[in-house]
Amino acid sequence: MSTPRLLAQTLPGLRLAPRRAAGAIAQHARCYTKPSASPAPAAISPCSRPAARHARWSSPFQRRAFSASPAVSHGHVETPKAGEELYVTFIDKEGMEHKIAVSKGANLLDIAQAHDLEMEGACGGSCACSTCHVIVLDQEYYDKMPEPDDDENDMLDLAFGLQETSRLGCQVHMTPELDGLRVKLPSMTRNLQSSDFK
Amino acid sequence: MAPIRWAQPRACAKWTQTLRASCSARARSYATAQTSRGGRPFRLAIIGSGPAGFYTAYRAMSRIQDAKVDMYEALPVPYGLVRFGVAPDHPEVKNCQEKFEEVASSPNFTFVGNVSVGTPSDHPDGCTVPLASILRHYNAVVFSYGAAKDRTLGIPGESSLKGIYSAREFVGWYNGLPEHADLAPDLTQGDEAVVIGQGNVALDVARMLLEDVDVLRKSDIAEHAIETLSKSKIRRVHIVGRRGPMQAAFTIKEARELMKLPDVAFHPIDQSLIPADPKTLPRAPRRLMDILLKGSPTPPSSSSTSTSTSTATKSWSLDFLLTPQAFHPCAADPARVGSTTFERTALSSPFDPHAYALGTAQTVSLPSRAVFRSIGYRSAPLPEFAALGIPFNERWGVISNDGGGGGGGRVQHEERTAGAAMAYGRFPGLYCAGWVKRGPTGVIASTMEDAFATADAISRDWGSGDVPFLNPDGEGGEAAGWDGVRRETGVGRARVVDWDGWRRIDRAERERGRLVGKEREKFTRTADMLAVLG
Ligand SMILES: Cc1cc2nc3c(=O)[nH]c(=O)nc-3n(C[C@H](O)[C@H](O)[C@H](O)COP(=O)(O)OP(=O)(O)OC[C@H]3O[C@@H](n4cnc5c(N)ncnc54)[C@H](O)[C@@H]3O)c2cc1C
Ligand SMILES: NC(=O)c1ccc[n+]([C@@H]2O[C@H](COP(=O)([O-])OP(=O)(O)OC[C@H]3O[C@@H](n4cnc5c(N)ncnc54)[C@H](OP(=O)(O)O)[C@@H]3O)[C@@H](O)[C@H]2O)c1
Ligand code: FES
Numbered sequence: 032m033s034t035p036r037l038l039a040q041t042l043p044g045l046r047l048a049p050r051r052a053a054g055a056i057a058q059h060a061r062c063y064t065k066p067s068a069s070p071a072p073a074a075i076s077p078c079s080r081p082a083a084r085h086a087r088w089s090s091p092f093q094r095r096a097f098s099a100s101p102a103v104s105h106g107h108v109e110t111p112k113a114g115e116e117l118y119v120t121f122i123d124k125e126g127m128e129h130k131i132a133v134s135k136g137a138n139l140l141d142i143a144q145a146h147d148l149e150m151e152g153a154c155g156g157s158c159a160c161s162t163c164h165v166i167v168l169d170q171e172y173y174d175k176m177p178e179p180d181d182d183e184n185d186m187l188d189l190a191f192g193l194q195e196t197s198r199l200g201c202q203v204h205m206t207p208e209l210d211g212l213r214v215k216l217p218s219m220t221r222n223l224q225s226s227d228f229k
Numbered sequence: 230m231a232p233i234r235w236a237q238p239r240a241c242a243k244w245t246q247t248l249r250a251s252c253s254a255r256a257r258s259y260a261t262a263q264t265s266r267g268g269r270p271f272r273l274a275i276i277g278s279g280p281a282g283f284y285t286a287y288r289a290m291s292r293i294q295d296a297k298v299d300m301y302e303a304l305p306v307p308y309g310l311v312r313f314g315v316a317p318d319h320p321e322v323k324n325c326q327e328k329f330e331e332v333a334s335s336p337n338f339t340f341v342g343n344v345s346v347g348t349p350s351d352h353p354d355g356c357t358v359p360l361a362s363i364l365r366h367y368n369a370v371v372f373s374y375g376a377a378k379d380r381t382l383g384i385p386g387e388s389s390l391k392g393i394y395s396a397r398e399f400v401g402w403y404n405g406l407p408e409h410a411d412l413a414p415d416l417t418q419g420d421e422a423v424v425i426g427q428g429n430v431a432l433d434v435a436r437m438l439l440e441d442v443d444v445l446r447k448s449d450i451a452e453h454a455i456e457t458l459s460k461s462k463i464r465r466v467h468i469v470g471r472r473g474p475m476q477a478a479f480t481i482k483e484a485r486e487l488m489k490l491p492d493v494a495f496h497p498i499d500q501s502l503i504p505a506d507p508k509t510l511p512r513a514p515r516r517l518m519d520i521l522l523k524g525s526p527t528p529p530s531s532s533s534t535s536t537s538t539s540t541a542t543k544s545w546s547l548d549f550l551l552t553p554q555a556f557h558p559c560a561a562d563p564a565r566v567g568s569t570t571f572e573r574t575a576l577s578s579p580f581d582p583h584a585y586a587l588g589t590a591q592t593v594s595l596p597s598r599a600v601f602r603s604i605g606y607r608s609a610p611l612p613e614f615a616a617l618g619i620p621f622n623e624r625w626g627v628i629s630n631d632g633g634g635g636g637g638g639r640v641q642h643e644e645r646t647a648g649a650a651m652a653y654g655r656f657p658g659l660y661c662a663g664w665v666k667r668g669p670t671g672v673i674a675s676t677m678e679d680a681f682a683t684a685d686a687i688s689r690d691w692g693s694g695d696v697p698f699l700n701p702d703g704e705g706g707e708a709a710g711w712d713g714v715r716r717e718t719g720v721g722r723a724r725v726v727d728w729d730g731w732r733r734i735d736r737a738e739r740e741r742g743r744l745v746g747k748e749r750e751k752f753t754r755t756a757d758m759l760a761v762l763g
Contacts, residue, residue: 153328153673157321159482162674185482188513189672 108137108145117210121148122168124218135207139165139200139214150216156201158182163200164190165214173198175208192217264692265294271691272700272708274367276346278302279309281373281663283329284677288684289371290337293691297337299711301363303345303355304407305726305758306734307333309375311673312751313406316433317448318440320748325673333728341711342726343759346374347611352407352755356720360613366713368698369658369687372628372640373680376606376669382425386556387602392418392566393556396430396603403437403458405451405751413453416461418598423569425553426603427470428478432487434601435466439493439543449742449749466545467595471552471574471586473502474521481517487545488520494529494541498522502549504580514582521547550574551593552586559598568596606669618642619656627668628661632679637686638666658699660687730762737761 111117111134120130121143133142140163143150154160164187167173173196179187183202187193198214205212265271271293275282278300286298306312308326315322333340345351347360363370379395387393394414401409416422422438424431437445442459470477488495498521504510507518530539551571559567571593574586610621610628620629620642631653632638638661642654662683663676671679690696700708715722726734734752741750752758 151328151674151677153325153677154321155324155327157324159319159321160325160672160674162677181485182482184516185480185485188481188516189674191678193512 108141109134117205117207118212119205119209120211120213121146121165122213122215123148124216133205135205137205139163139198139203139205141201142205143200143216148216150200152201158186158199158202161186161190161199164192164217165198165200165203166192166194166217167196167198168213168215170196172209172212176203190217263292263294264688266691266694268295270295270297270707271369272367272710273298273369273371273687274363274710275300275371275373276363277309277372277374277663277665278307278329278340278342279373279375279663280311280325280329280673280676281375281666281680281683282309282371283307283332284680285371285373285660285662285684285687286338287328287332288681289687290332290335292684292688295337297339297710299339299341299367301341301344301346301358303343303350303374304352305343305354305731305755307340307342307731313401313404315404316400316436317404317450318436318445320448322673325677338728339711340726340728340731342728342731343724343755344720347613354724354755354759356724358714358718358720360611360617362714362717364617364658364699365717366700366709366711367658368691368700368708369660370699371638371683371687372611372659372661372665373663374608374611374665376608376626376664378607378609379602380605380607382553382602382604384553384555386558386566390556390558390566391415391562391564392559392598393600393602396424396426396434396601397606399434399437399601400430403450403454405449405454405753407753407755410451410453410753414457414599416457416463416599418462418565419596420462420464421595421597422463422466422599422601423595423597424466424468424601424603425569426478426605427468427472427547428603428605429480429483430605431468431601431603432479432483434603435468435545436483436487436490438463438466439487439490439545441491447747449747449751451751451753452745453753463599464543466543467548467597468545469548469551469553469571469595471550472584473549473576473579474498474518474547475502475504475514475580475582476576476584477517477547481513481520484517484520488523488525490525492527492540492542493525494527494539494544495525496529496544496546497524498547499549502579548595550576550586552588554592556600557594565598566600567598568594569600570594606664608665608669619659625668628665630661630666632661632666632682636682637689638662638679638683639686639690657697724759726759726762734758734761 111132115134116132117135118130118132119139119142120128122128129146129148131142131146138156140150140152140156144152151162153162156163176198179198179202183199186199187197190197273289273296275286275298282300286300290296290298308329311323311326332338343354344356344358346358346363348357350357379397381387392415394412398409398412399414402412402414416438424434437458438461442455445458446455487493500522503518503522507515507522510518527541528539529544530541550573552574554570554572556566557568557570559565573589573591573593575589576584576586578584608626610619614621619640621627622629628640629643630636630638631641640656640659640661642656644652644654646652660683662680664671666683667679691698738749738751742748
């Protein structure tokens, strides 16, 4: 007896859906492939929040409830003074570019969170989780940063898709030398394997 | 009562594959958009409030319009292993709780604490609801109940001798888990301890035994653990593995932390187990081998290389290539373990990270009256699974699902058909996440990614409009959720802990901690937790 049927017997009132024909599944499969996989056009939004912000939580009520939570200490960055802006560009997992004006001293995790980019920062920037992994796109900029310390390197050793120019976002602070920095958020889901992430 | 619909198993591996491949292409277009079924609310039950449960809730609520999540937790307090597993001297790891609090503050989220699903609550003050009842009141259910059992060695003496503790019990005990509050490990019988297994949990256990109690005192460690650890006579810890350093499961940060403990010495490792030129290794193993070769700044006092001025008060070693064979009673107290014999192993290829260990018939005995078995946790099926036909893979200790390689965690039944092709039976509306989906390995970051993959699958399925879910036509188009379950099961409101109840327990624990100079003093009895709520 098929398992769902067994379940149907166990649960009173359970109805089985009609059997799907293979053809219907095939159609279904095709309709999934329809949206093209071509990279999304780059949307550059200097100094402004990306449009994605409002789409993530459905009701404004939810957003309020979330941003009002006193426990959230990260994600606060100061608005740069006119004329003192430094620019950093994040390239998100969908290939979208977000160019953001920030002030000196802000770290990449706080910047990303303040602009609702998908960077978790599970340990709140304590160098203990590697969920803020970023890849610096230009070697030249990577070389301008102070070298990662042992703690950062230890966490990077566990990061998905580690590259030569990988850093932890929470450990990189903006300085005038880093003006124009470009970093990529690694796409994690593709290479998720518990064995390489113990 | 709202009927439940299940689809038939589909005997077509190929379709499942095509579907899966094309889904990932589609996933991108969902990244910021929300899915909905004609504006109908989506009722989701999540079983277990560890990181897998919370990260699934977070992602599902951000991806699915009008998602309402009820999170069931068997204990009166949330967070699973973040509270009861993560070591007390790693408070920064627990910062993920901030995110969980944020999730719980959403009006679409309900915490149903002190309610065990599908298995009798393990404490007398707890409530239990049948899984069958949950299935009748939600559109979908996520199993994220973790791994609450142990792997065992199955060798003589393991279950009969005193002094052998599972790491899970010991960790639960020092972290104030009610289930193990009475473990009372005896650390005064001798000065040696053996830890079997070389994962990060083994290193946590070793650190608790080696670390200065005054450092631990300031953490949220349970008070009974401070008392016991301050009387501990253990000075020498062997962390024993069946393979070599190139295969060890622990990670560099935890090894470095042990190396750095003040006045604690590391006994040098056998260098023949490390490639002669470690510089040629990939980055992660190279850095780890460097640490192991470098050893601790404090030399062991008995080592031949040390001067008589070593300040070491305690020491530890990584003992490689030993597989446990039997525990033997102690001569003075035959009810207690006195030594452990190990068979020496040889590796199929010493520097290959995937090498396996082969027996050599040569044995080694390590005397010690305290043994900690740290060879991994294990998930178990909920007792109701058998009756409901929900498939559990005993071999891997996971709910059977389509989750391999970051997949969606859709519960599925696999069967080999006559033609040797695999047939998959889908269970619409049933999903899993975390350790019960993937097995008991992985840090919070990997549990998070895995939970996100599950939530993305749920949102894709719901958004597709034609993937079947549970209770498609509940009362007024909406499944009743926790209200329905409560009405049906008659669970008393009094003993259920909601989020506000947890916040009161949380405040009471912090206040207790403040009085003794700690971040928090946990309640280690469920009755004491519930007493806060009057
Ligand atoms: C000792 C130890 C230390 C660790 N330290 C770290 C660390 O420092 N850093 C790190 O990143 N990772 C660490 N980890 C790993 C991390 O804890 C796991 O990746 C993560 O907790 C797994 O999450 P989960 O939600 O799947 O399971 P759990 O966290 O185990 O959550 C499961 C929850 O389900 C509840 N539950 C069980 N059965 C039922 C039921 N029938 N009904 C209702 N509720 C139920 C449980 O009470 C529990 O709250 C550690 C793990 C261990 C064991
Ligand atoms: N600080 C942290 O980040 C932290 C702390 C604690 C836990 N965690 C994570 O939590 C997860 C669970 O940790 P864990 O230590 O329980 O599991 P683990 O990493 O899987 O390690 C299990 C250990 O037990 C050994 N073992 C298994 N079966 C054995 C047997 N029959 N005989 C002898 N040895 C045996 C394994 O050896 P083999 O390799 O030879 O199988 C391995 O050394 C891990 O992913 C870990 O990284 C993280
Ligand atoms: S936020 Fe955890 S390491 Fe950066």
